[in-house]
Amino acid sequence: MSKSKLWIVDDEESIRTICRSALEDFFEIETFSNGSEALLALNSSKPDLVITDIKMPGLSGLDLLQKISEKCPGLPTIVITAHSDIDNALSAYKGGAFEYLPKPFDVDKIKNLALKALNNSDSGSADVHQNGITKSSKIIGQAQSLQNVFRAIGKISNSDITVLIRGESGTGKELIAQAVHDNSLRSKQAFVGINVAAIPHDLLESELFGHEKGAFTGAQSQRIGRFEQAQGGTLFLDEIGDMHPELQTRLLRVLSSQEFYRVGGHRPIKSDVRIIAATNQSIEELIKTSKFREDLYHRLNVFKLELPSLRKRKEDIPALIGYFLKTSASELNTEEKTIDKETTDYLKDFDWPGNIRQLENICRYLTVMSSSTVITMEDLPDDIFREKKVSQSDEITNNWKIGLQEFIRNRVGDDKEIIKETTSVVEKILIDESLRATNGVKLEAAKLLGWGRNTLARKVKEV
Secondary structure (H helix, E strand, O other), X not given: OOOEEEEEEOOOHHHHHHHHHHHOOOEEXXXXXXXXXXXXXXXXXXXXXXXXXOOOOOOOHHHHHHHHHHHOOOOOEEEEEOOOEHHHHHHHXXXXXXXXXXXXXXXXXXXXXXXXXXXXXXXXXXXXXXXOOOOOOOOEOOOHHHHHHHHHHHHOOOOOOOEEEEOOOOOOHHHXXXXXXXXXXXXXXXXXXXEHHHOXXXXXXXXXXXXXXXXXXXXXXXXXXXXXXXXXXXEEEEOHHHOOXXXXXXXXXXXXXXXXXXXXXXXXXEOOOEEEEEEOOOHHHHHHOOOOOHHHHHHHOOEEEEOOOHHHOHHHHHHHHHHHHHHHHHHOOOOOOEEOHHHHHHHHHOOOOOHHHHHHHHHHHHHHHOOOOEEOHHHOOHHHHHHHHHHHHHHHHHHHHHHHHHHHHHHHOOOOHHXXXXXXXXXXXXXXXXXXXXXXXXXXXXXHHOOOHHHHHHHHHHO
């Protein structure tokens, strides 16, 4: 049985060599150093699969993708790139790519993807809508966890599926929601956002659904709510976990029936809105405490996007610092600053409790406050040092507790005497350290331990 034909298009010889080595057992391979060569060859031959880079001199991978889609509809393509931002990822999917793979990639990964793409090609490819990216989303990152988010957004770009975005405060949930909208079939219609937690419960119903004139005291005219404002487009419900139970019931009814009433209204209004919700809370825990409806959760959680915290994608911090320093200089109409390696390393090691938002604010602060064009450790605000000390202290505290627990658990087994032995050892350490801290004054040491002087004297003899 003859092998399937694979074309590899990349201006880097090393990438072509790696792909060939990984795939030559499964495919008959032809390589091209640029997109124009591959496009020319397409006039006389047709491969079964194409692997192409995005950024190449001359004809780009995305342009090649479009030409392939025109000449050979349904031909599976895998896009690889070193430029791992969301715009490249989504452009690849919207151009018809079967899969998007950031460099550097694992050899087994490219092999598995290639075989999977080939197996799926027989069933035909999904329709591709070629609207292009309407806005640059400015979401960048090499971390695999973020690439998974990019990949997921690309795969749902042709659907109206309801999305639930989960992530800590400051991880960019609204940016991701906007990216989902901008790269959907509804991109030409409105994207309307509302922070559920920021609006009092008694006003939120009117904000969402609108009200009729005279519906309540102060309703002097008809008001159009966010559902109507977003008609045909996308409604983003941020911090959905804070929604009052009564409103949860009404929202569930709207999602079920696709229609709603304005407050004080008697005529149903048809709802043609895609819902994207976001939360920084554990909805599962809210359900357990009866603060969130389980049936509403299942309505919203049709497709879940998990956003990683910044501390879990530290490899992206240098690139983000560079990007935020550049945009801050532009916004503030001042000279662009650079940052030295020591300061970059320090910030890379920081825990960032406020995530991307905190990093962006720090970069804006440094753009204004740094007197030199090169940012150094002396330019960092004091709270960065204080937060890091607290964070490191918490980490050390947690680590020794976990370590002690694991030590005891691993040694106990059938020998319960280990617990008694460990208690004696820990007490001895505490006594020695309290005496050291008080220069041998037993009364002061006893106070530190929360014991009486006689208790300390007795335990000193025992241990």
